[in-house]
Amino acid sequence: MSSSPTETTGLVDVTMPQMGVSVAEGTLVAWRVGVGDPIGAEQTICEISTDKIDTEVPAPVSGVVAEILVEVDETVEVGVVMARIAVEGGNGAAAEVSAQSGAAPAVPAPAAPADPSAVAESGAVAEPADGPARMHPPGRRYSPVVSRIAAEHGIDLSAVAGTGRGGRVRKQDVLALVNGDGAGNGASAGEDPPMHIESPYRPDPVPATPVAAATAAAAADGEGLSRMRRQIGAHMKRSLDTAATCTTWIEADMSRVEAARAKLRVTALAFVARATIDALREHPALNAWLDGDAYTQVPEINLGIAVSLGDDGLIVPVIHRAHELSVEGLAARIREIAKRARARQLTADDVQGGTFTITNPGQYGSIMATPIINLPQVGILDLEAVVKRPVVVTDGDGNDSIAIRPMTILGLSWDHRALDGALSAQFLATVKRRLEGLAG
Amino acid sequence: MAVMTYLQAISSALRDELRADERVLLMGEDIGVFGGAFKVTDGFAAEFGTDRVMDTPLAESAIIGCAVGAAVVGMRPVCEMQFSDFISCGFDQLVNVAGKMHYRQDLAVPLVVRLPSGGGFSGGPFHSQNPEALFMHSPGIKVVAPSTAADAKGLLHAAIHDPNPVCFMEHKHLYRRVKGEVADGIYETPFTARVARAGSDMVVIAYGAMVDVALKATEDLEGASVEVLDLRSLVPLDEDAILDSVARCSKVVIVDEANMTCAAGAQVAALIAEHGFEDLDGPVVRVATPDVPIPFSPPLEQAVLPGIDRVREACRELLAY
Numbered sequence: 001m002s003s004s005p006t007e008t009t010g011l012v013d014v015t016m017p018q019m020g021v022s023v024a025e026g027t028l029v030a031w032r033v034g035v036g037d038p039i040g041a042e043q044t045i046c047e048i049s050t051d052k053i054d055t056e057v058p059a060p061v062s063g064v065v066a067e068i069l070v071e072v073d074e075t076v077e078v079g080v081v082m083a084r085i086a087v088e089g090g091n092g093a094a095a096e097v098s099a100q101s102g103a104a105p106a107v108p109a110p111a112a113p114a115d116p117s118a119v120a121e122s123g124a125v126a127e128p129a130d131g132p133a134r135m136h137p138p139g140r141r142y143s144p145v146v147s148r149i150a151a152e153h154g155i156d157l158s159a160v161a162g163t164g165r166g167g168r169v170r171k172q173d174v175l176a177l178v179n180g181d182g183a184g185n186g187a188s189a190g191e192d193p194p195m196h197i198e199s200p201y202r203p204d205p206v207p208a209t210p211v212a213a214a215t216a217a218a219a220a221d222g223e224g225l226s227r228m229r230r231q232i233g234a235h236m237k238r239s240l241d242t243a244a245t246c247t248t249w250i251e252a253d254m255s256r257v258e259a260a261r262a263k264l265r266v267t268a269l270a271f272v273a274r275a276t277i278d279a280l281r282e283h284p285a286l287n288a289w290l291d292g293d294a295y296t297q298v299p300e301i302n303l304g305i306a307v308s309l310g311d312d313g314l315i316v317p318v319i320h321r322a323h324e325l326s327v328e329g330l331a332a333r334i335r336e337i338a339k340r341a342r343a344r345q346l347t348a349d350d351v352q353g354g355t356f357t358i359t360n361p362g363q364y365g366s367i368m369a370t371p372i373i374n375l376p377q378v379g380i381l382d383l384e385a386v387v388k389r390p391v392v393v394t395d396g397d398g399n400d401s402i403a404i405r406p407m408t409i410l411g412l413s414w415d416h417r418a419l420d421g422a423l424s425a426q427f428l429a430t431v432k433r434r435l436e437g438l439a440g
Numbered sequence: 441m442a443v444m445t446y447l448q449a450i451s452s453a454l455r456d457e458l459r460a461d462e463r464v465l466l467m468g469e470d471i472g473v474f475g476g477a478f479k480v481t482d483g484f485a486a487e488f489g490t491d492r493v494m495d496t497p498l499a500e501s502a503i504i505g506c507a508v509g510a511a512v513v514g515m516r517p518v519c520e521m522q523f524s525d526f527i528s529c530g531f532d533q534l535v536n537v538a539g540k541m542h543y544r545q546d547l548a549v550p551l552v553v554r555l556p557s558g559g560g561f562s563g564g565p566f567h568s569q570n571p572e573a574l575f576m577h578s579p580g581i582k583v584v585a586p587s588t589a590a591d592a593k594g595l596l597h598a599a600i601h602d603p604n605p606v607c608f609m610e611h612k613h614l615y616r617r618v619k620g621e622v623a624d625g626i627y628e629t630p631f632t633a634r635v636a637r638a639g640s641d642m643v644v645i646a647y648g649a650m651v652d653v654a655l656k657a658t659e660d661l662e663g664a665s666v667e668v669l670d671l672r673s674l675v676p677l678d679e680d681a682i683l684d685s686v687a688r689c690s691k692v693v694i695v696d697e698a699n700m701t702c703a704a705g706a707q708v709a710a711l712i713a714e715h716g717f718e719d720l721d722g723p724v725v726r727v728a729t730p731d732v733p734i735p736f737s738p739p740l741e742q743a744v745l746p747g748i749d750r751v752r753e754a755c756r757e758l759l760a761y
Contacts (some may be wrong), residue, residue, distance in 0.1 A: 018739070143721045144689045165760050169688045171639075171721040243709075262638025388663055404660065 011084040012061045014045055016070075018078045026050040027075040028082065037065050045083060063087045144167055149174045228313040239375045243290075244416035247370040250428040254386045254406040256438040266331035269305075269360050272383050272410075273319075273334070274327045275434035277301050280356060283322065283427045287355045289376040290418045304335055304354035304374060307341040307362075316374060317341050318354040358383065362408075371413045378418040381431070382411035444622045447615040449589040450554075451480050452636055453596035454518065458488050460751050461516060464600060465492045465631040468520030468554075477522045478556060478615060479495035502528035504553065505587050508538045508605075511551040524555035524609065525569045538605040539580030539603035552596070558611040558649050558697055558747055564670040565733035568741075570648075570698035575607045576675050576707065583674040585609035586633060588611055589620040591672055594629025596753050609674075618652070633681035639667035642759055643689040645682065647671040647709055650695040650746065657751035664759050674704045675720065682708060690721035691758050696728035703728055723761045727754050 016026050029047040033039055044056040045065070063085040070082040142150070142157055146169050150157045155177055162169035225233070239245070257271045278300050280287040288297045303322035308314050317337040319325070325333060340346055357374045362385035371382040389407045392400050410431060414424045457464045466481060473494040475482035484493040495755060496503045500521060507517035521527050527534070530553075538549045559568030575581045582604050586592040592610065599606035636651055641664045644654040651670045658666035668687050671678065686692055692712060694705035709724045727746045735741050 143690075144718045145721045148718050168761065170761075261640060263635070264642070 010087050011066055012063065012087055013081045014057065014060060014085060016076050016078050016080045017057060017084055018050065020275065025075055025077045028070050028072055030053065030072060031068060032056075033065050035065050035068055039063065039065055039085065045085075057082075059085060061085055061087055137242050144170070145171050146174050149178060153178050160235070226312065230310070232313050235375075236372045239372050243373050243378075245370075245373055245413055246416050246421065246424070247411055247413045248421065248424045248428060249368060249409050249411045250425070250432050251407055251409050252432040252433065252435050253391065254408050257435055258386070260327075260404050260438050261377040264328055264331070267334070268386060269358070269383060270331035270334060271329050271435065271438070272360075272381070272431070273303060273305070273322070273330045273358055274325075275431045276356070276381055277303065277323050278434050279427050279430035284425060285292060285419050285423060286379045286414070286427055288378050288418060289355070290378050290415060291376045295418055298355045300355070302353045302355045302358035304377075306357065306359040307338045309342060315341050315346065315351065316357055317346055317350045317353065318352065320353060339431060356380070359382075362386070363430060368409050369411055371411065373413050373415055378415040379427075380413050382413070384409055384411070441621045441623060442590050443619055444593075444686055445616050446586070446592050446610070446618040447478065447480060448587045449593040449620075449622050450596055450610055451482070452601075452622065453593040453626075454481065455484070455487075457516070457518075457597065458484070458492060460626060460652075461600075463514060463670050464516045464518065465494065465510070466518050466520065467494045467496050467507055469496055469498055469503075469522045471495060471520050476520060478612070480520070480554075493699075499573055500526050500528075501533050504530040504533035504538065504551075506540070507551050507553075508549055510603075511538075511549045512547050516552075517549050518552040518554060519598060519685040520554045521556070523567045523612075524557035525564075525566050527553070527555060527571055529666060531574075534581065534605065534607075534644055535575070535578045539578050541580075542604070543580060549605050550600075550603050550669050551605045551643065552599045552608055553605070554608045554610060556612045556615075557609050558613050559734045559741060560613040560649070560739050562736055562741060563612075564565050564735070565675065568734035570609070570671075570696075570703075570729075572607065572674055573698055573703050573706075576704060577702070580605065581675065583609065584632065584672060585648040585674060586609075586629075586672060587613070587614070587618075587636075587646075587648055587670050589618055590628050591634070591670075593622050594627050595631075595672065597626050598628035598631065598667060609648060609755070613649050615653075626636045629672070633676075633678035634670045634672055635681075635685070636668040636670040639665040640688055641665045642691040642693065642697060642755060643667040643669055643685040644693045644751070644755065645669045645671065645685070645705070646695040647704065648697065649672065650697050653748055653751055654695055655745060657748045658755055661752070661755055664755075666755065671704070674707075677711070679711055679715070682711060683719075686712055686716040687757075689720045690719055690760070691743040692716075692720070692722075693727060693751070693754050695751055696726070697745060698729060699731045700726065700728035701731050722758055725754050725758050727751050 026048040027047050027050070031046045032044050037047060037093050039059045039062065041062045042058045045059045046057050048055060048057055065083060066086040067084040068082070069084070070076055070080070076082070096413040121338050139156065146157065149155070149171070155174060157169055157174070160169050160173055160177065161167070162173050164170040164173070254268065261271060284297050287301055288295060300321050301323040303319045305319065306314055306316050317340070318335045319330070319337065322330065322333075337346070337350065340350070354374065354377060356377055357380045359371050359380060360383045361369065362383060365385045365388060367384050369382050369384060371380045373380050386406045386408045388404050390402050391405045391407060392404045394400050394406070410428060412424050412428050428440065454466065458466070466484065468476065468512055470477060471481045472485040472490050472493045475484070481493055503519050507519045510517045519605075520529070534553060538551055541547050541549045555571070557570050557572070572583050572585060575583050582599070582602060584595045584599060584606060586595045594641060596608055599608050636655060644666060644670065646654040647670060651668065654668045658668065667685055667689055669681065694708050696703040696705040698704065703727050705728060712720070712724050727750055729744050729746060732744060735744065
């Protein structure tokens with residue numbers, strides 16, 4: 001076809017047609033109509049000449065010639081707009097409606113339930129706009145999955161700002177609320193959003209979603225900090241005052257993790273946890289406690305995972321003997337302790353005995369941080385967002401090329417009193433190697 | 441492991457079966473001395489003899505009818521339709537005789553019909569069709585459609601071992617374009633779907649040649665995480681895998697190279713409408729060949745077949761919904 005509707009004006013373009021595979025341009029020989037003339041579909045609008053053939057160009061639609069853009073004897077490339085036809089009735093009106101759809105009509109007119117035979121004819125070669133465009137936006141109607149998630153979490157959808165077409169509330173919008181809120185039962189197992197359900201931090205200020213805004217407002221001016229906030233503050237400050245904190249970063253290609261985690265239906269955090277455990281086995285100096293001058297390497301790995309408690313703060317429950325768990329086992333344990341932490345059901349044992357901590361605040365797209373060591377441990381690993389980046393990859397023959405890869409920056413804060421930078425770099429390199437070397 | 445084309449993988453499966461099982465025999469037009477229209481059975485007649493690699497008359501009804509008889513008495517015949525389009529001449533033998541034999545007479549019909557299908561090479565209306573949905577609609581027949589070399593071999597082995605009539609849809613466009621590592625010897629690929637690429641924002645469901653189109657169309661959609669599900673088997677249809685993808689992704693595009701109406705994708709869409717409704721976050725979108733014959737003319741053919749651009753556009757629209 002040599003026509004395509006121009007969206008906003010109700011005008012239809014008449015373009016220089018492709019007259020053969022090798023023909024790249026054509027010359028306008030004569031116009032059969034002038035601006036303002038009515039023309040019927042398939043009626044000849046102009047004559048053109050190419051190096052293969054001379055031919056007549058039919059009008060793609062019925063209407064009135066609105067513009068003529070190419071002069072006689074002018075040569076233009078295939079696809080160039082030669083004229084525009086103003087479409088009467090239907091198309092033009094529809095275009096206008098959608099152009100002012102901001103002022104939504106009280107009753108959204110659904111696409112007319114056109115008679116099936118018409119659909120069969122015009123739908124034969126579907127134009128791109130044909131499918132999804134028809135499903136347009138019901139002022140406030142919600143898809144099944146959005147309704148279901150909202151019902152499960154008691155979310156008032158009328159207060160949710162949608163990011164879909166025409167402000168439609170999408171699954172992502174309602175899931176963001178569920179996860180951001182951290183409330184209740186969390187996302188169901190089948191819907192792990194990329195990696196961050198265990199995110200320990202709340203951004204401050206909170207992004208402008210109505211529900212979150214309401215809770216943030218609760219922390220009114222002038223009130224004292226909560227007990228938990230004070231404890232977190234004291235613990236963090238003591239760490240910074242005590243440890244010789246230093247942070248080292250390494251970049252890792254998460255392609256294999258992303259592929260593997262989709263297969264196992266687990267978060268990337270579980271893979272990072274497993275890789276960390278393996279790296280701690282290779283570099284046991286990081287799986288240790290430093291209390292004053294007393295430095296102790298611990299034989300078992302008790303892995304702390306920072307878990308956000310919404311506005312209240314965060315807590316670090318510990319997965320004891322984590323080295324005995326597979327990736328799936330770790331994923332299940334992480335889900336379980338995060339759930340219990342949020343339900344305030346952790347016991348004293350659950351938060352004691354950690355030998356190393358992982359924190360994972362990448363939910364909001366941040367890419368680097370300098371985490372604070374959870375004393376008396378000597379290291380904490382920070383996993384931030386996984387971001388697609390162009391990277392240089394080398395094939396088996398040593399040829400370099402640029403590829404798009406999901407990359408992340410792993411940060412290790414370590415205590416310079418207990419170890420030195422070379423070891424921390426070796427440790428990070430091991431984590432990276434494990435993550436990148438996963439069996440596909 | 442060896443790297444093979446899709447076509448070589450099919451040849452390899454046939455050769456391995458002929459060597460391993462004396463009940464296996466091949467029948468078809470010009471498959472013996474000439475080695476087949478696409479050279480799938482090149483050299484077979486010399487190795488296995490013309491009793492086991494049989495040139496038949498140009499009579500699809502006779503080919504399938506004889507094969508049904510051979511299957512019923514314990515052979516494992518594999519028939520080649522030179523082009524899948526020609527199956528219409530053998531339709532009665534396949535649909536009414538082979539498909540209903542077990543139901544009527546409790547007799548197994550371990551028959552495989554190889555159907556070189558699909559367009560994209562200016563073969564015109566008689567050499568480009570995708571008739572798989574006809575057989576999905578007929579009880580008693582299994583239908584498989586590989587998209588990779590490894591699956592072409594594994595599914596063909598599984599089809600030959602299966603006690604039911606199996607339509608093996610081999611896509612001509614993939615014959616020499618698709619290459620991949622193929623395990624040595626005889627192995628079976630299960631009649632289940634395969635996640636060709638995992639994702640979470642949207643799933644594109646396809647089979648045969650459309651899997652590659654789906655993968656290329658969704659390679660880079662502004663960072664969206666798009667799953668591609670390769671059905672591999674149409675009967676049985678892997679309903680669990682489909683609903684599982686829908687539950688995770690909530691948006692679905694279904695691509696068929698076959699004509700739109702009542703295509704395999706229509707069945708997938710109906711399944712999702714009935715059992716995946718609660719998981720949907722947008723309309724189920726289909727991209728297929730319109731209900732027209734496949735044109736000879738290359739530009740016209742490209743215009744009707746679902747190409748990368750059309751699939752990408754449909755995905756963009758649905759992602760934005």
